Amino acid sequence: MTARAADDSALWIAALIRQFPELARELAPGRSGPLAPHASYGSYGSYGSYGERPPAASRPAAEARMREEKREALLLQQRHGLAVPGYGAAPIRLHVSDTIRDITDGVIELEEAACARLGVPRPRAAGVPVRLRRIAALLEQIGAHPVLARHVRDELRRMARRCARALGDTEQVVRVSGRCPWCDSVSLRAFPDRRAVLCVNPACRCTDEECGCHDDPAYRHLWPEGEWAPLAAAAGCRTDELDAAMEGTAP
Structure with a gap:
């Protein structure tokens, strides 16, 4: 990896470290405290005013959706180390959840592939920012393997761009x-x-x-x-x- 390519990878790593934690706040925007009473089924705009129960015929679907949202929140907290601020039964933005899973899985696979190619011990489990810093520490060694170096650069760029899109960021130019x-x-x-x-x-x-x-x-x-x-x-x-x-x- 040339010095320029290493700098590119380091820039994408820095962007991901800065922006990845912000995805948790985008999972259930507008939530800062516990839910109002009787809000178990509702969501903003789903069934009228917040806290209004849906019609009886709609409750099974609403309950199923709520269970799925809670499952998503638990998965994010356990697997990715991200807890939704003030989360109760608030609706989750599933495209943000998908982005978190994609980036988390991508960073894990990238670090493990790099360690395997470099012959270093398999990395210990850790959150995404920690793994990204460990990848950054390996960039000089990665540079000795051009195919791996290009893959690392391209994957970091892809994940950073997806993270930015999920956050709705428009980069200043x-x-x-x-x-x-x-x-x-x-x-x-x-x-x-x-x-x-x-x-x-x-x-x-x-x-x-x-x-x-x-x-x-x-x-x-x-x-x-x-x-x-x-x-x-x-x-x-x-x-x-x-x-x-x-x-x-x-x-």
Whole structure:
């Protein structure tokens, strides 16, 4: 894995560590305390006012849904280490639950695959943030195995993007002056959440054969913070402009 690819993986790990715990709060939004009396069957907007019991004919379906929601909450707490704040019988956003399961399973499989390939002991059970930090500690060793390195980078990117979509995040993008050193287009953009500059031109290709821009149509060449000074010199922009863009103070 090149230094650039390692930086890419580290950025996606940092994004997942920051955003994954937020998924628990999105499972049952609007819940901050115990349920009101007689709210066993209801949900916001499901059967009129909150706490109103459904018609008798609808109760079996409502009870089945509530049991499923409680089962989901218990699974999330036991398996993923995430407890829904103030959870009682509040309805769960199942697409968020699916995202939590997908990311949890993906991180477990990724760490176990990396450890198996590197010949290190099988990792102990732990929550997603802990596993992600352990993967980050292995990035240098992973770099000696190009196929594994690409898989790690691609899976981390996929999971970080799915997490962001489930949270409804729209990443802030700030235009940067100057031209891309690789494609000479005015396509440089700052992404403050990642503290990175990307070239958003789909046709851009750098000279590093290990860079994801060569083998992944969705990938965009990226400059992490440590490369801003040479980027500014090559692109014709200023490092203070990049700093301002990352802090949201760019004009």
